[in-house]
Each structure stands twice: as structure tokens, then as C-alpha cells.
Amino acid sequence: MRPVKVPEPQERPPMTRATDQPAPERPTADLGPTVADLFPDVTSDAARRLIISAVASFAERGYHATTTRHISEGAGLSSAAMYVHFPTKEQVLFEAGKVGHEGVLAAIREAVAEHTDPRDRMRELVRAFTLWHARHHTMCRVAQYELAALSPEHHAIIAEIRRQTEHFVREEIRRGVDSGAFVVPDVTTAALAVLSMGIDVARWYLPGRSVDAEQLADRYAELAASMLRTRPRS
Amino acid sequence: MRPVKVPEPQERPPMTRATDQPAPERPTADLGPTVADLFPDVTSDAARRLIISAVASFAERGYHATTTRHISEGAGLSSAAMYVHFPTKEQVLFEAGKVGHEGVLAAIREAVAEHTDPRDRMRELVRAFTLWHARHHTMCRVAQYELAALSPEHHAIIAEIRRQTEHFVREEIRRGVDSGAFVVPDVTTAALAVLSMGIDVARWYLPGRSVDAEQLADRYAELAASMLRTRPRS
Numbered sequence: 001m002r003p004v005k006v007p008e009p010q011e012r013p014p015m016t017r018a019t020d021q022p023a024p025e026r027p028t029a030d031l032g033p034t035v036a037d038l039f040p041d042v043t044s045d046a047a048r049r050l051i052i053s054a055v056a057s058f059a060e061r062g063y064h065a066t067t068t069r070h071i072s073e074g075a076g077l078s079s080a081a082m083y084v085h086f087p088t089k090e091q092v093l094f095e096a097g098k099v100g101h102e103g104v105l106a107a108i109r110e111a112v113a114e115h116t117d118p119r120d121r122m123r124e125l126v127r128a129f130t131l132w133h134a135r136h137h138t139m140c141r142v143a144q145y146e147l148a149a150l151s152p153e154h155h156a157i158i159a160e161i162r163r164q165t166e167h168f169v170r171e172e173i174r175r176g177v178d179s180g181a182f183v184v185p186d187v188t189t190a191a192l193a194v195l196s197m198g199i200d201v202a203r204w205y206l207p208g209r210s211v212d213a214e215q216l217a218d219r220y221a222e223l224a225a226s227m228l229r230t231r232p233r234s
Numbered sequence: 235m236r237p238v239k240v241p242e243p244q245e246r247p248p249m250t251r252a253t254d255q256p257a258p259e260r261p262t263a264d265l266g267p268t269v270a271d272l273f274p275d276v277t278s279d280a281a282r283r284l285i286i287s288a289v290a291s292f293a294e295r296g297y298h299a300t301t302t303r304h305i306s307e308g309a310g311l312s313s314a315a316m317y318v319h320f321p322t323k324e325q326v327l328f329e330a331g332k333v334g335h336e337g338v339l340a341a342i343r344e345a346v347a348e349h350t351d352p353r354d355r356m357r358e359l360v361r362a363f364t365l366w367h368a369r370h371h372t373m374c375r376v377a378q379y380e381l382a383a384l385s386p387e388h389h390a391i392i393a394e395i396r397r398q399t400e401h402f403v404r405e406e407i408r409r410g411v412d413s414g415a416f417v418v419p420d421v422t423t424a425a426l427a428v429l430s431m432g433i434d435v436a437r438w439y440l441p442g443r444s445v446d447a448e449q450l451a452d453r454y455a456e457l458a459a460s461m462l463r464t465r466p467r468s
Contacts, residue, residue, distance in 0.1 A: 061298065065296075189450065196435070197427050200430035204426070226460055229460050
């Protein structure tokens with residue numbers, strides 16, 4: 001658009017590069033204790049390590065400031081090794097986001113499966129949803145906050161998984177309302193609030209900061225039950 | 235660390251630059267209708283426009299991929315104009331984050347000021363908190379998600395404002411519990427849940443997507459009242 005290319009001013013003098021300094025509040029590279037369990041379908045150990053390295057770097061530096069070398073070397077591989085397994089950095093972000101979004105949907109489906117009463121199903125749903133976001137908080141932050149960096153095709157795939165998760169929570173609440181177990185002003189808004197409680201855990205959760213993940217999950221299940229004005233069983 | 239500098243592989247071919255493509259789900263550059271009201275203390279119109287331009291670019295491209303030229307030209311100024319008003323890009327992020335975090339604290343303090351009953355105060359608090367995050371959703375996303383890019387000194391200032399906000403919400407709930415207005419399993423966890431409901435609005439809110447901001451604020455106030463098991467007035 002501009003006919004003359006003005007040299008880009010130096011933005012970050014070497015001594016004050018903000019991203020070289022540790023984040024004061026949380027160790028962003030902490031992927032949680034169970035991250036390896038997230039990739040049952042990624043059979044190559046190198047590919048798994050590359051995704052884990054990428055997520056740590058995206059969380060620490062941001063997606064755009066992460067280079068393919070960061071990803072490769074963070075996985076203990078040579079600087080261009082990422083290209084052996086993934087065509088682009090965006091593909092790694094997509095794989096990580098897909099695993100994260102599919103994982104939480106599978107977790108809540110599994111959590112409710114053994115129960116029929118809406119009260120029990122919602123308790124287990126909120127517990128599983130909260131636990132997921134606490135345990136995989138770094139992965140979840142990347143999956144949530146770097147969505148805009150995905151290609152439209154990949155974004156559409158992730159958005160569809162998210163819609164399924166939102167739909168699942170909404171339908172659980174709706175069935176509870178229909179059966180008289182819950183009383184809410186509006187099913188859609190109640191579902192948004194339940195989802196937000198859990199998703200936002202990934203933003204603030206730090207292992208050891210306040211409550212542990214299991215305790216948090218129990219308390220959130222209790223708070224959600226109150227929020228949905230859960231009626232006693234008849 | 236490495237003795238030989240390997241050329242950085244091309245990461246984003248020109249035709250597939252993800253950030254040049256519109257985000258499928260939301261117009262990230264939308265700063266909300268009242269963004270100009272956020273800067274009563276920034277007396278220079280150019281400085282205000284620079285902050286607004288920076289927030290739009292941070293939301294669209296991410297902090298690290300935003301250049302000082304993006305910021306200056308987005309404000310309708312020449313490419314190096316940012317430096318007339320701000321020493322660094324990080325300073326603009328800090329000013330935006332400070333305005334955002336101070337603004338929401340001021341908003342909830344003002345909202346409760348005219349009320350004494352904990353039920354009324356909490357309703358107005360949740361209303362104001364929800365409205366803030368809906369109206370200023372782009373600013374809030376930047377303020378929340380780009381915190382790690384701040385210098386330690388600036389991060390500490392923002393973290394202190396956040397602590398005051400969290401403390402304020404927690405103490406409102408505690409007073410309500412002490413007076414018998416609310417019944418919660420744990421004040422700290424209940425405060426986290428109330429804060430998360432509101433903060434996460436900035437992540438998903440899109441004007442015109444589902445409910446309008448006022449309606450959402452009313453429903454969230456009602457849901458929070460249920461969550462805190464608000465007792466009838468004696």
C-alpha cells in the first residue's frame with residue numbers, strides 16, 4: 001500500500017525482551033502431569049514430543065513468536081526436525097488444539113455415561129470438565145487463546161468440536177430442566193456459565209496455588225448444582 | 235548456545251498467512267461501543283488512538299506479531315509516530331492493560347456503592363462485571379491473554395490491581411455469608427467461580443451472537459445469586 005518501505009524501528013532492545021524474562025505468576029511451560037496420555041493416536045514419539053514442545057513454546061512466547069526451531073529443539077531434536085513430522089507450525093497448533101478439544105468432549109461424555117439421573121450426570125460432567133482444564137491448563141490456554149492463528153479450514157474443524165461440547169452441556173441442562181431436576185432462567189445462558197467456570201480454570205489455575213484439582217472439581221460441581229437450582233430427588 | 239546459525243525455515247508462505255485471513259468467528263478488532271470512555275486520563279487524542287489501534291492489533295495478530303508500524307498506522311499516523319507518545323510497544327500494552335484492569339475494579343466498586351444488602355450488592359457487582367467484559371471484550375482479551383508479555387515491573391502493577399479485584403469480590407461474598415445472605419461451601423472457590431463467569435465472557439462474547447449485554451448481565455446476576463444459594467431477606 002505504501003510506496004516507500006520505511007525501516008522497521010527496533011522494538012525490543014536486547015536487554016529488555018519481555019519474553020526472555022520469566023512470567024512472574026506461573027510457569028507457562030508446565031503441561032501438567034498427564035500430558036503424554038493426551039496423544040494415544042500419535043504413534044511417533046518424536047511427533048508427540050514436538051507437539052508438547054510446541055504447546056510449551058506457544059504458551060510461553062505466543063504462537064507468532066515461536067519458531068520451528070524452538071519447537072524442534074524443545075523436543076530435543078535438530079532445528080529443522082519439525083518438518084519431518086509436520087508441514088507447518090500451524091499444523092502443529094491444529095493437532096494440539098484438536099487433541100485438546102476432542103479430549104475434553106470425550107472426558108465429559110465418559111464421565112456421565114454411567115449415570116442416568118440429571119443431578120448425577122451434571123455433577124460428573126462439571127467434575128470432569130474442571131479437572132480437564134486444571135490438569136491440562138497450559139494446553140487449554142493455547143487451544144483457547146491461539147484459535148485465531150488457525151487456517152480457516154482448521155478453525156472450522158475445531159469450532160465444530162467446540163459446538164458439540166457446548167451442545168452437550170446445553171442438552172444435559174435442558175434434560176434436567178425438563179425432568180424437574182434443575183430450574184434455570186434460560187438454558188443457553190446457564191450452559192454458558194457452566195462452561196465458563198470450567199474453561200476459565202485454565203487461565204488462572206496453578207498447581208499448588210490454592211486448592212488441588214480434585215478438590216476444586218468437587219467444589220465446582222457443588223457450585224454448579226446450586227447455580228442450576230438443583231431440586232431434591234423425588 | 236549453538237555455534238552455527240542455521241537459517242530459519244520459511245514458516246508461513248505468503249498465500250497462507252493465517253493472520254491475514256479473517257477470524258471465522260468474531261471480528262477481533264471490534265473494541266466495543268464505549269472504548270473512548272476508557273481513557274479519561276489520556277489527554278492526547280493521538281495517544282488514545284494509538285492505544286486503541288494497539289489493542290485492535292494485539293487482538294488480531296497477537297502482541298509479538300504486532301509491529302510499532304501496525305500501531306502507528308492503525309491510528310492514522312505515520313509509521314514511527316508511536317514513539318512520540320510511548321517509549322516501547324510494551325508500554326502501550328501496559329497502558330491498555332492498566333486502563334482495562336483499573337476500569338473493571340472501578341466499575342464494580344461504583345456498582346455496589348449505593349446498596350447495603352449483600353444480595354443487592356452482589357447483583358449489581360455481577361451485572362457491572364459482566365457488562366464490562368461484554369462491552370470491552372476485545373480490550374479484556376488482550377488484557378487477560380497478553381499478560382505474559384509485560385515486563386516484570388509492569389506485570390506486578392497489573393497483578394496488584396487484579397488481586398484487589400479478586401479481594402473485593404471475595405470480601406463481598408464473605409460479608410454475605412457472615413450475614414446469612416449466602417451459603418457457600420468455600421468463599422474463595424465461590425469467588426473464583428463468580429469471577430470466571432464474568433471474565434470468560436470476554437472470550438466468547440460477540441455482539442449480536444446470542445443475548446445482548448444487558449440481558450446477559452441480568453441473567454448472570456440471577457445465576458450467581460443461585461450459585462451463592464442466596465437466602466430470602468428476613
